[in-house]
Amino acid sequence: MELTKIPTLPKFTGGESREERTLSREPLDKSAFKQVIRKMNLKVTDQRLLILSALHEGRTHVTAQEVYEIVSAKDPEIGFATVYRFLRTLTEHHFVTEVRMGGLPARYEMTPQSHHDHLTCVSCGKICEFENHEIEALQEKVASQFGFELTSHVLELYGVCPDCQKRKKAKASFGN
Amino acid sequence: MELTKIPTLPKFTGGESREERTLSREPLDKSAFKQVIRKMNLKVTDQRLLILSALHEGRTHVTAQEVYEIVSAKDPEIGFATVYRFLRTLTEHHFVTEVRMGGLPARYEMTPQSHHDHLTCVSCGKICEFENHEIEALQEKVASQFGFELTSHVLELYGVCPDCQKRKKAKASFGN
DNA sequence: CTATCAATGAAATTCATTTTCATTAAAGGG
DNA sequence: CCCTTTAATGAAAATGAATTTCATTGATAG
Numbered sequence: 352m353e354l355t356k357i358p359t360l361p362k363f364t365g366g367e368s369r370e371e372r373t374l375s376r377e378p379l380d381k382s383a384f385k386q387v388i389r390k391m392n393l394k395v396t397d398q399r400l401l402i403l404s405a406l407h408e409g410r411t412h413v414t415a416q417e418v419y420e421i422v423s424a425k426d427p428e429i430g431f432a433t434v435y436r437f438l439r440t441l442t443e444h445h446f447v448t449e450v451r452m453g454g455l456p457a458r459y460e461m462t463p464q465s466h467h468d469h470l471t472c473v474s475c476g477k478i479c480e481f482e483n484h485e486i487e488a489l490q491e492k493v494a495s496q497f498g499f500e501l502t503s504h505v506l507e508l509y510g511v512c513p514d515c516q517k518r519k520k521a522k523a524s525f526g527n
Numbered sequence: 528m529e530l531t532k533i534p535t536l537p538k539f540t541g542g543e544s545r546e547e548r549t550l551s552r553e554p555l556d557k558s559a560f561k562q563v564i565r566k567m568n569l570k571v572t573d574q575r576l577l578i579l580s581a582l583h584e585g586r587t588h589v590t591a592q593e594v595y596e597i598v599s600a601k602d603p604e605i606g607f608a609t610v611y612r613f614l615r616t617l618t619e620h621h622f623v624t625e626v627r628m629g630g631l632p633a634r635y636e637m638t639p640q641s642h643h644d645h646l647t648c649v650s651c652g653k654i655c656e657f658e659n660h661e662i663e664a665l666q667e668k669v670a671s672q673f674g675f676e677l678t679s680h681v682l683e684l685y686g687v688c689p690d691c692q693k694r695k696k697a698k699a700s701f702g703n
Numbered sequence: 704c705t706a707t708c709a710a711t712g713a714a715a716t717t718c719a720t721t722t723t724c725a726t727t728a729a730a731g732g733g
Numbered sequence: 734c735c736c737t738t739t740a741a742t743g744a745a746a747a748t749g750a751a752t753t754t755c756a757t758t759g760a761t762a763g
Contacts, residue, residue, distance in 0.1 A: 394729050394740060415720085430743035435720070451630065454751075456719060470673055479673050486665050490684055493662075497646055497655050499686035506682050508666055510675035570709060570760050591751085606712035611751070630720075632750060 391444050398433050401425055406441075412450060412458040412478065452507065468505075472512035474519075479512075567620050574609050577601055582617075588626060588634040588654060628683065644681075648688035650695075655688075 384403040385395050393399070405421040406413070413421075419434045438459055441447035448462045452471070466487075470479040486506065494501040511519070560579040561571050569575070581597040582589070589597075595610045614635055617623035624638045628647065639656075642663075646655040662682065670677040687695070 396729075396741065398742075428743080432721080432744080433742055436741085439721090451627065453627065454633070454719095457630070470670060470675055472675070473678055479675075481669050481673070483665060483669055486662055486669075489659060489662050489665070490682075493657050493659055494646060494684055494686050497657070498689035498692075499646055499648070499655075499684070500692060501684060501686040502649055503685045504683060505685075506666075507680065508670055508675070508677060509679045509681075510670050510677040513674035516674075516676060572710065572760075574711075604712080608713080608752080609711055612710085615752090630750095 387446060391440065391446075393440070397426070398422070398429050399437055401429065402434060402437050406447065406459065406461050411460040413460070414456045414458055416456065418459070468507065470508040470510065472515055473509050474511050474515035477512050477514075563622060567616065567622075569616070573602070574598070574605050575613055577605065578610060578613050582623065582635065582637055587636040589636075590632045590634055592632065594635070644683065646684040646686065648691055649685050650687050650691035653688050653690075 381400060381404075384400050384407075387403060388395050388399050401422045402418060405418050409418075409421055415431075415435050415438055418438065419429075419431050422429050422434065438447060438449075442449045442459070445462055447459050450458045450460065450469070452458075465482060467480040467482045468486075470481055471477070490504055491501055557576060557580075560576050560583075563579060564571050564575050577598045578594060581594050585594075585597055591607075591611050591614055594614065595605075595607050598605050598610065614623060614625075618625045618635070621638055623635050626634045626636065626645070628634075641658060643656040643658045644662075646657055647653070666680055667677055
């Protein structure tokens with residue numbers, strides 16, 4: 352029986368301030384980014400290198416606007432459309448994954464090596480990532496029962512995080 | 528062990544033309560719609576009754592634009608904003624469920640009595656509905672492991688439907 | 704029947720996203 | 734290294750869904 356993978360400290364990637372963890376990936380140098388761009392048959396430009404490094408070093412789940420602000424700090428000449436276009440291209444080539452919730456602006460993250468889904472607090476916006484092979488297996492099973500070849504899925508759980516549960520209880524008792 | 532519920536005929540709700548099945552609910556009369564509106568502490572208007580009947584009789588997963596066109600046919604005076612506003616209100620009160628896929632316009636359906644998730648064909652847009660209690664149970668488990676109280680979830684599976692698989696194979700062999 | 708206040712319709716607005724187009728610059732061959 | 738080709742860029746305009754505004758209309762309680 353496969354167990355749900357639970358990190359020793361829940362990966363709360365965010366909080367009231369919408370801060371998220373910074374990624375601690377192995378440092379990818381410029382030439383690695385160039386490889387990525389060349390794999391897509393695109394020309395290597397400073398703008399694209401900047402965007403990739405922003406995605407790589409920055410926090411996960413950034414909006415296009417946020418990426419634009421990050422790269423603008425290093426090169427004020429860079430255009431918004433360039434960021435948008437490249438994010439779309441990266442998404443189409445699956446180097447980046449687009450996450451959309453409700454009608455909010457799309458958020459982007461480097462496509463994670465190990466697939467994960469999201470558990471989001473409806474009260475404060477915290478995002479926990481999780482991975483559950485049992486659920487994945489059942490999804491495959493459902494698809495195959497309908498004769499589908501599964502290509503991808505979106506699983507977003509919404510709930511109230513422990514902190515917000517406490518906060519609500521505190522407020523409730525204060526109110527009485 | 529709970530089995531995935533599979534209808535005798537897969538509920539293919541759509542096809543190339545984006546047609547979807549019409550619902551065969553027990554006929555709700557006007558007074559039932561009035562009840563729904565009154566439950567929300569809203570005033571009963573002809574427009575709202577029209578919108579409800581369009582949602583009830585029409586196909587599932589309609590866009591606001593489609594609802595507008597349906598009700599326009601019966602009452603050309605009706606405004607787009609009225610449709611939008613009422614769909615939002617219905618959604619907030621959980622009488623209607625909003626489904627968003629990618630950046631496409633939101634689609635609405637009467638909130639299903641038995642919860643179901645969607646299996647969508649990325650090639651032709653067909654939507655199959657399914658229900659899997661094992662997956663639901665595992666979702667609860669994951670949430671509780673993070674200390675969350677689960678309030679809702681979105682599970683969308685994407686794949687290639689049997690028809691499109693055949694079509695692609697046919698095209699491939701024709702090409703050689 | 705009348706007053707009150709929500710609901711409506713038309714149009715304007717917002718905001719994310721996408722496209723246009725003139726200019727700039729990457730990459731490959733000489 | 735220079736030139737040519739063609740893609741990439743940046744600014745601005747365009748698009749399109751969603752939302753809001755506001756003057757008018759109409760539902761409902763008394």
